[in-house]
Amino acid sequence: xxxxxxxxxxxxxxxxxxxxxxxxxxxxxxxxxxxxxxxxxxxxxxxxxxxxxxxxxxxxxxxxxxxxxxxxxxxxxxxxxxxxxxxxxxxxxxxxxxxxxxxxxxxxxxxxxxxxxxxxxxxxxxxxxxxxxxxxxxxxxxxxxxxxxxxxxxxxxxxxxxxxxxxxxxxxxxxxxxxxxxxxxxxxxxxxxxxxxxxxxxxxxxxxxxxxxxxxxxxxxxxxxxxxxxxxxxxxxxxxxxxxxxxxxxxxxxxxxxxxxxxxxxxxxxxxxxxxxxxxxxxxxxxxxxxxxxxxxxxxxxxxxxxxxxxxxxxxxxxxxxxxxxxxxxxxxxxxxxxxxxxxxxxxxxxxxxxxxxxxxxxxxxxxxxxxxxxxxxxxxxxxxxxxxxxxxxxxxxxxxxxxxxxx
Amino acid sequence: xxxxxxxxxxxxxxxxxxxxxxxxxxxxxxxxxxxxxxxxxxxxxxxxxxxxxxxxxxxxxxxxxxxxxxxxxxxxxxxxxxxxxxxxxxxxxxxxxxxxxxxxxxxxxxxxxxxxxxxxxxxxxxxxxxxxxxxxxxxxxxxxxxxxxxxxxxxxxxxxxxxxxxxxxxxxxxxxxxxxxxxxxxxxxxxxxxxxxxxxxxxxxxxxxxxxxxxxxxxxxxxxxxxxxxxxxxxxxxxxxxxxxxxxxxxxxxxxxxxxxxxxxxxxxxxxx
Numbered sequence: 001x002x003x004x005x006x007x008x009x010x011x012x013x014x015x016x017x018x019x020x021x022x023x024x025x026x027x028x029x030x031x032x033x034x035x036x037x038x039x040x041x042x043x044x045x046x047x048x049x050x051x052x053x054x055x056x057x058x059x060x061x062x063x064x065x066x067x068x069x070x071x072x073x074x075x076x077x078x079x080x081x082x083x084x085x086x087x088x089x090x091x092x093x094x095x096x097x098x099x100x101x102x103x104x105x106x107x108x109x110x111x112x113x114x115x116x117x118x119x120x121x122x123x124x125x126x127x128x129x130x131x132x133x134x135x136x137x138x139x140x141x142x143x144x145x146x147x148x149x150x151x152x153x154x155x156x157x158x159x160x161x162x163x164x165x166x167x168x169x170x171x172x173x174x175x176x177x178x179x180x181x182x183x184x185x186x187x188x189x190x191x192x193x194x195x196x197x198x199x200x201x202x203x204x205x206x207x208x209x210x211x212x213x214x215x216x217x218x219x220x221x222x223x224x225x226x227x228x229x230x231x232x233x234x235x236x237x238x239x240x241x242x243x244x245x246x247x248x249x250x251x252x253x254x255x256x257x258x259x260x261x262x263x264x265x266x267x268x269x270x271x272x273x274x275x276x277x278x279x280x281x282x283x284x285x286x287x288x289x290x291x292x293x294x295x296x297x298x299x300x301x302x303x304x305x306x307x308x309x310x311x312x313x314x315x316x317x318x319x320x321x322x323x324x325x326x327x328x329x330x331x332x333x334x335x336x337x338x339x340x341x342x343x344x345x346x347x348x349x350x351x352x353x354x355x356x357x358x359x360x361x362x363x364x365x366x367x368x369x370x371x372x373x374x375x376x377x378x379x380x381x382x383x384x385x386x387x388x389x390x391x392x393x394x395x396x397x398x399x400x401x402x403x404x405x406x407x408x
Numbered sequence: 409x410x411x412x413x414x415x416x417x418x419x420x421x422x423x424x425x426x427x428x429x430x431x432x433x434x435x436x437x438x439x440x441x442x443x444x445x446x447x448x449x450x451x452x453x454x455x456x457x458x459x460x461x462x463x464x465x466x467x468x469x470x471x472x473x474x475x476x477x478x479x480x481x482x483x484x485x486x487x488x489x490x491x492x493x494x495x496x497x498x499x500x501x502x503x504x505x506x507x508x509x510x511x512x513x514x515x516x517x518x519x520x521x522x523x524x525x526x527x528x529x530x531x532x533x534x535x536x537x538x539x540x541x542x543x544x545x546x547x548x549x550x551x552x553x554x555x556x557x558x559x560x561x562x563x564x565x566x567x568x569x570x571x572x573x574x575x576x577x578x579x580x581x582x583x584x585x586x587x588x589x590x591x592x593x594x595x596x597x598x599x600x601x602x603x604x605x606x607x608x609x610x611x612x613x614x615x616x617x618x619x620x621x622x623x624x625x626x627x628x629x630x631x632x633x634x635x636x637x638x639x640x641x642x643x644x645x646x647x648x649x650x651x652x653x654x655x656x657x658x659x660x661x662x663x664x665x666x667x668x669x670x671x672x673x674x675x676x677x678x679x680x681x
Contacts, residue, residue: 019586025544026542303488
């Protein structure tokens with residue numbers, strides 16, 4: 001659906017007020033306002049500083065293992081019998097997901113700003129692990145807020161964070177999931193304004209977070225573009241990425257937004273189905289609202305109360321989405337679709353058996369959509385999918401869904 | 409804009425030579441009937457200005473006590489329409505005590521800002537405090553509120569520095585709400601000396617009355633703040649009385665209004681200290 005006239009460039013946002021069209025902004029309490037303004041100033045200065053860029057590049061290469069490979073998924077391609085399928089292998093990064101890209105950038109900024117304490121929220125624990133990792137690497141104490149429900153269903157990541165020295169705070173408010181963890185992190189931040197840096201994990205929150213997280217994640221799309229040029233001598237025809245808050249997706253999409261010949265698809269979590277209340281598809285099943293510092297599409301009732309998302313994947317189980325995605329939806333530049341729990345579970349198993357890659361449940365949603373479109377596309381059509389995380393953390397949950405018992 | 413009940417109340421307080429007492433309760437907490445009885449009882453118990461919370465699922469700036477009160481109200485079926493109805497019902501018996509609706513932007517945004525301002529004004533609402541609308545977002549509700557004759561009351565924090573003050577004090581009316589601690593509601597107690605310094609810093613820049621809140625729980629603290637501020641705000645301590653009554657099967661109206669009287673007495677003796 002296109003409700004907004006197309007801009008000259010899809011890559012120039014946000015504006016000075018932190019807006020992408022009507023989305024984004026700085027909807028925070030006054031106590032936090034001076035902090036996000038100084039963060040914005042520090043980030044703008046860091047972006048222009050070659051020493052900052054060099055250090056980030058060095059860490060991306062030698063600590064995280066970038067560039068991540070671009071991989072031709074030959075057996076899946078043969079299996080679907082249509083388009084050529086490529087994976088951008090961000091699950092091979094240090095810590096097992098794309099989350100490290102953003103955490104390295106933000107911790108360098110925290111050091112630059114002289115902050116001495118790190119806080120973060122996490123849902124599935126992938127961002128929490130990445131934050132705990134960079135905090136350990138840079139010797140800063142770190143507190144991770146995690147919903148009590150999520151702590152229960154993501155035990156391996158909880159233990160991993162503890163090994164890395166992070167203090168895990170269980171959040172019992174609300175439903176004890178990602179949204180409540182983010183509320184609690186904001187409450188902590190407002191109480192420790194002098195020394196604390198809040199590393200937000202997705203491309204959401206008050207300006208400058210959506211733009212900053214996108215910039216740090218855009219390494220995914222920038223690399224993929226060059227790698228595809230090398231392997232195929234051209235741009236891909238279709239991009240596919242899963243979307244919870246949308247950080248891996250915006251990281252892949254952003255460098256391609258002004259290439260009109262590239263079709264771009266974001267895949268939300270349809271949970272038990274979009275016709276049920278149990279899904280986490282903010283764009284396909286929500287309405288614009290204001291939460292966690294930005295205006296964006298939200299799952300909410302008619303009275304503006306936020307609804308709980310549901311997804312088999314704790315990483316997609318968030319009632320909002322990054323504001324740039326909301327704008328890309330309204331402009332029609334990116335199409336947003338959804339895949340159910342069951343479809344993701346099928347894709348998870350298929351990828352494991354055919355490619356020897358156990359994907360996280362999050363990119364399994366992207367693959368589920370690839371499985372719907374690839375068979376009907378010609379063999380010279382190239383689909384590039386972001387394999388944004390590995391599935392080790394999900395094996396216990398998946399075993400449960402398949403009716404198998406394994407010891408966590 | 410023309411005078412509101414808030415302006416008149418502060419003028420009267422000034423004439424009396426005392427600070428005002430601002431109470432906060434969440435609309436619909438613990439359920440509609442008790443909440444309405446509480447609202448009606450507040451002025452006689454000593455509340456000079458009433459802040460009525462519009463419940464929200466995600467009260468990000470609030471501590472555990474007010475979070476729980478939001479949840480109780482929502483669980484008991486509170487909606488924006490019901491909150492406005494409460495104000496309307498209150499106005500049938502009291503046309504003088506100012507009412508300020510306080511909360512987060514999303515329920516207002518979902519209701520529709522223009523429609524909300526019109527309905528709130530007609531119901532008898534005098535002012536608004538929207539926690540997550542800083543000066544940078546004034547176009548959303550603050551400027552439309554000025555046009556609709558509703559005071560938009562801004563929160564100022566210890567983190568609001570001198571350079572930022574002019575921006576924050578732009579476009580506001582009614583009174584200034586100084587958040588006495590960098591933190592969430594109901595947390596640490598404020599330091600009266602630091603509050604006094606902050607209040608005079610704000611008063612040097614702005615002619616509006618300054619109310620101080622966050623962390624005030626006892627009459628003596630209220631008295632200490634009242635010595636320096638034009639009004640003292642108490643929320644979490646009152647909401648905790650509701651919670652205790654719900655948990656122990658007591659009468660919330662009696663215990664909350666008793667607490668209001670004690671705190672009001674503290675506020676009233678603040679200036680003679």
